[in-house]
Amino acid sequence: MKKFIQNTIQSQKIFYRYFRRKGLKRFLKENVMESDGSNEIKAKSVALGIFIGLSPFWGFHSFLAISLSVYFKMNKMLTFMSSQITFPPLIPLIIFVSMLVGAPFVGNSVPLQDQTFDLDFIKNNLTQYIIGSFILAISGSVVAGLLSYFFLQKFKPQEKNI
Numbered sequence: 001m002k003k004f005i006q007n008t009i010q011s012q013k014i015f016y017r018y019f020r021r022k023g024l025k026r027f028l029k030e031n032v033m034e035s036d037g038s039n040e041i042k043a044k045s046v047a048l049g050i051f052i053g054l055s056p057f058w059g060f061h062s063f064l065a066i067s068l069s070v071y072f073k074m075n076k077m078l079t080f081m082s083s084q085i086t087f088p089p090l091i092p093l094i095i096f097v098s099m100l101v102g103a104p105f106v107g108n109s110v111p112l113q114d115q116t117f118d119l120d121f122i123k124n125n126l127t128q129y130i131i132g133s134f135i136l137a138i139s140g141s142v143v144a145g146l147l148s149y150f151f152l153q154k155f156k157p158q159e160k161n162i
Contacts, residue, residue, distance in 0.1 A: 037075050039152040045075040047145030049082025054094060054137035056130050061086060082144065094136070099125065102132020 037045075052064045061083050069079035086094060106128040115121060122129055 039149060039156065041073075042075055042078055042152055043145045043149035044072075045069060045078035046082045046148040047141040048072070048074060049079040050085060050144040051137045051141035052079075053083040053085035054098075054133065054140050056098075056133040058086075094133075095122065095129065098129050098132035098136050100132065101135050102128040102130070105131045105135070 048068060049065055052061055052068065055061075055064075057064060062080065065080045065083035066076060068074075069076045106125075
């Protein structure tokens, strides 16, 4: 398991290095706009990646993103790229919003004012976090999928006439 987690961290480092070397504009042009597949497949790939990234499967995001994109025949790069939404500065925000979203669906929800969000708090309220995380993942993937589809439709590359 330790080796698996190290491989996951290593794959994220490789992706960030690749992304930094190309730059945002060139990366989007080559890997998103000019990649194979229809705009619908690309949007579904982004939605799947966001769903995996916001889901509570910490440590398995990279593995799940690649595996499910191969299984569903989607764009692997887009799925992996969008699953990387859980980079360290956003993790506390994602956990807080998941707890906030899950609160109405749990009978004994804990008020979030004056709480310290440490590991013990998450363990004690795991049901609230998991329910909120899945709701956040579903809603986030729907929104990201629709936005990426409309973005791709608007900026679709011109067809080359031979």
